[in-house]
Amino acid sequence: MRLIPREVETLWTLFTGPVVWALHFLACYAAAAIYCAKASEAPFSFDALRLSLFAITVVALVAILAAAWLSWRQWGFGSGDPPHDAPTRHDRLLFQGFATLLLSGLSFIAVIFVSVPLLFIEVCAR
């Protein structure tokens, strides 16, 4: 028995990457907003916050990579080329794998985009 079944029979796996992006984005935004609003009460520095958000970024990227690997596997490691439009369950699965892989790629890029501010913005200034 596998931990994750080889072929996942649900629509929802498609959204894994974007959901990770959304959680990462929400974490960054909420953490920074609350920290900057309550900066006077915060027991740690803004740099500590940035570092932990970097850590969260790494976790998010790893999660997306994991999703990408699973979808790559579902896509048969690229053994068949798109368009995957045959009226078979097999092609439907390949399509799901490929679309999920593409979405993981986009989510990966988007997470990197969102982490750019962590690099340049060093204080809670307005």
Added chain:
Amino acid sequence: MVPGELGFVRHLALGLRRSISESLEGRTQGEAPTILRYLLPFTALILVGCGGQQSALDPSGEESEAVYRLFIVMVIGGVAIWLGVSALYIYAARHRQTSWPPAQASALIGWGGVAFPVVVLLALLGYAVWLMPVVRPWNSLAGTDGAIEVTGEQFWWRIRYPGVNGNPAFETANEIRLPVGQPATFSLDATDVIHSFWIPALGGKMDMIPGRTNFLTLTPKRTGIYRAPCAEFCGTSHAYMAFSVVVMEQEDFEVWRRRQISGHERSADQGWELMLRHGCLGCHSLRGEKIGGATAPDLTLIGARHSIGAGTLANTAENIARFIRSPVSVKPGAKMPAFDMLPQREIDDMARYLGGLK
């Protein structure tokens, strides 16, 4: 025909004539080569496209210059991308000989739709995010003690210069004067609705929100007179809410500041008597006078300002009189009551007196 429509037709004709003649004369800055002036309307577009006392394309401050550079970079890149995409599209629509193999077309999606934008956008994002703390440095928060307080009210600006270097604080309205080359920090607030503080020639805008205080630091680099509109819709006369910014040499600024601090110099004048009698000082103030209200714009040295009614009218005695007679017809929604029951002579006297306060 209703008068409004007649007025519109007249304006249309006048406006058309005026615009064309002005463009021909190259009135706005006039720095374009002579030959361009005859290439209407493109010339006109280019001419009016840059200069002006209220233009972000004619930067006179540190922030506006940095943003202008960013803008130029983006325009060049944008034009190139637009031409590229359009050319590709036209080619795709018109090609007749051979169709691309699907795999090749598919690869184009990856390169053109993903790889290229990712690289360009990431570079651009890095540039802009790096720029943010550069143009709006975070140490501005620490130095807010000397901030010029600006409060937006429907539809004018209350301006309070802080007491610094032994100079007492003073209040004025609808005109800000700044010494050139020095960072000026503004503390921005509003009493009624949201307004927005924007001096296009010096830098970007910052909203003035009731219950919040925002700060903005701008560094003017050239002397001059600039116009600054309210940039957040704030009600009926949003269009008539602007202020002037006068950037001066340091010495001139000190002279102006001393003159402001010394306040109102009363002269035995019919206009002054009338102002007292009609209760102007119930709402307005003239610095140094014992009585004076705080609900309306300060009038100290109003004659030296570059406009009246918060950027609504040119500062002339006739315009002041017009405003006193019926503020609402000049500026819809203004809170000042009309004084059209007074004889014209009295209004003129007060207007002349105010216009002389320099």
Added chain:
Amino acid sequence: MTNAASSERTADVQEEDLRRVWANPTGWRYWTSVNNTQIGLWYGSAAFIFMLFAGVLALLVRLQLAVPDNDFLSADMFNQAFTLHGTVMMFLFAVPIFEAVAIFLLPSMLGARELPFPRLSAFGFWSFALGGVFVCGSIFFNAAPNSGWFMYPPLATDKEYSGIGADIWLLGLSFIEVASIAAAVEIIVGIMKCRAPGMRINMMPLFAWYLLIVGGMILFAFPPLIAGDILFEMERMFDWPFFDAKRGGDPLLWQHLFWIFGHPEVYIIFLPAIALMAMIVPTFAQRPIIGYSWIVLAAVGTGFLSFGLWVHHMFTTGLPQISLAFFSAASEAVAIPTGVQIFVFIATMLAGRVIFSLPMLFGAGGLAIFVIGGLTGVMVALAPFDWQAHDTYFVVAHLHYVLIGGMLFPVLAGIYYYYPLINARKLSDRLGKIAFWLMFIGFNVAFFPMHLTGLRGMPRRVFTYPAEVGWDLLNLISTVGAFIFATGVALVVIDILRPKHREPKGKMNPWNAGTLEWISEPEENWGVRSIPIIKSRYPLWDQPGLIDDINKGRFYLPDTQDGRRETLVTSVLDADPVQCLRVGGTSYLTIISALSLGGVFIALTFHWWLLTVLCGIVTLGAILIWLWTGTSEIPKRNERDIGLGVTLPLYVSGPASVGWWAMFITMAGDGTAFASLMFGYFFYWTIHPDFTAGLPGPGAGWPIVAVALFALAWLAMLLARHANANDRVWMARLSLLGSVPITLAACLAGLAGPYLHDMQPTVHVYPAIVWVISLWTVLHGLVAIIMQLYCLAGSFAGRLTASYDADLRNVMLYWHFLMITAMISFGVLGLFPEVR
């Protein structure tokens, strides 16, 4: 031979039966039609008329701005005109037109007779039409909203600054938002569950993919605005100070809630238009789309990213730079999926042979315009540049380039493309070309100069400007362009309206498209004559004889039974047939409930409390009758032979049923609105050192009691469902009956906290937000009681039994959501002040 003849005769009889069952009523009863194809036409026409109305407003605005110091419009009338222009274009045109196109096209495109909830569509349409007329009509009484389409408080909340127009905006549009969510439910469930057998998700038309994503976006984007509307109206009506800074409120909360809605809204508008292009381009490139999966990536990616952009409308509000930068980053990232879509079209054209028809011309013009809007979008998404450009005519130019290039031109392409489905004839090629060039040139003449006007310092929403600043010529050019553009639009209208009955009818599928919507015939109401088995993404290209087989009734459901309208329900991934669904037929209940609900909103606007209550009762009654007579009906037979040797159940319950999905989707939206209210609670916590302002809270005791009682009622409901499923009828009835007083007690306990601690909602925002969250939960509790009583009545009436338990299972789903809501709301209200 005799056999063939007899089967043909059977087919004719079946066809007559079908036609009769699906026919629209005639005479004045025509307006009680509920057929989606019909409703789609009404919806589209109404939205188009609203667009023309808003366009006229825009022309008035442009006339006023043609020359400096103009007095064509008064300041107040100008403010009403631009507010209504924005509002109508966004809420009454851009979103509804795609809902219209969707419900018009989807049934035949998916190979379905009908979407699952035609009555809901009718209800949505009537809500939309009434709300729209109410909002638009206000300007004729000089009572239109005049605070901008974004309605920022305090300008729009404080009665000193804004009149009844603000209430009309809030209540009129809340009503329309209800219609949008109704459409979202219809579209999502329709696409997931009503596709023709064999139309697996890798074979769905791209239009359906886009609409599925857009439906999901509506579900998460509109509720925050509804939550904002509630806070807003509570402030205007009862002086609860949510946005009043003097009493702890904050105008920025509205901006957050509005733009959490407002930015996804842009993509809710844009994606369906691109979806039309995704149908048009393959047809004229004469080949399947290249990059089907890429389009799915783009649609899903845009759907998600669009929720991370809202603060870029607030770059100048003084939020911390790091927050601005996060949103800059996401706003740049969203350009990637947008670029992908453009390149998918280009790649498809490169790989095919393009017939450059009128729809393609509109598409190309739209693309040229949209790319400029996209590029300026990349610019304004960068905070430093936006600090200059924000709230100037640069943004006016940007947004019109995006919306007109990305939405209006593709929609017009869609109209020229799909018009033969409405009237069996094409629109005029010659008129269309003239209209296109007028619009294309006029648009650019009008809007391109605005980039300069804005950067030269002209703010938005000014009713006039002084002569000496140097905007005169630019504005005059814009006005001239606007009129050229309007001439083009007028030509399109003339082309659509001119009588065409003398022209010969065109052939079916005149463009030789490959997708299934082209099998539908304008004069037939049944979506498809028989429901085909799909084996390709472009079945009309790849499945020879398909049209003939469909129209001869050789596929599923060629006949009708019991005089009912029927369609197939299939599984989500592989579209295996699972149920024969009987959908609602013609009914006046939809109009009554929509009009009476409209009455509630309109009466509220004018504070006619008695009428509000009366209309509310009528609405509730109409909806209950509608549910009782039109849903979860126990069929005479359990199964139905749908042809080709397949027999399907007529009744299913739980996740297999469309009703359960509708409840789930509705509750997802409802949960989003609740989350938005909770966001407000924590927002106030972040902006104040002590957000309670030293005022008493609800205490921990009563909220905990409330949670406990809700849990008890929930357990009773679980027991009821379980007992019912095991045919222990009396046990089920007793549990249902028992849960009613427990729920009532839970509601009372929920209100006891704030009430007994004398929390005054008008004093400060803290008591106000506690009250509003408590009331939200309690109101849901009261609705739950109605549902419990409804199920109880159903049990006694014999329409809720062990095997026919759809109602109870849907109510149970509602209860799961209610339980989560109650736990979060009372848990936070009771405990957060203690632990913070």
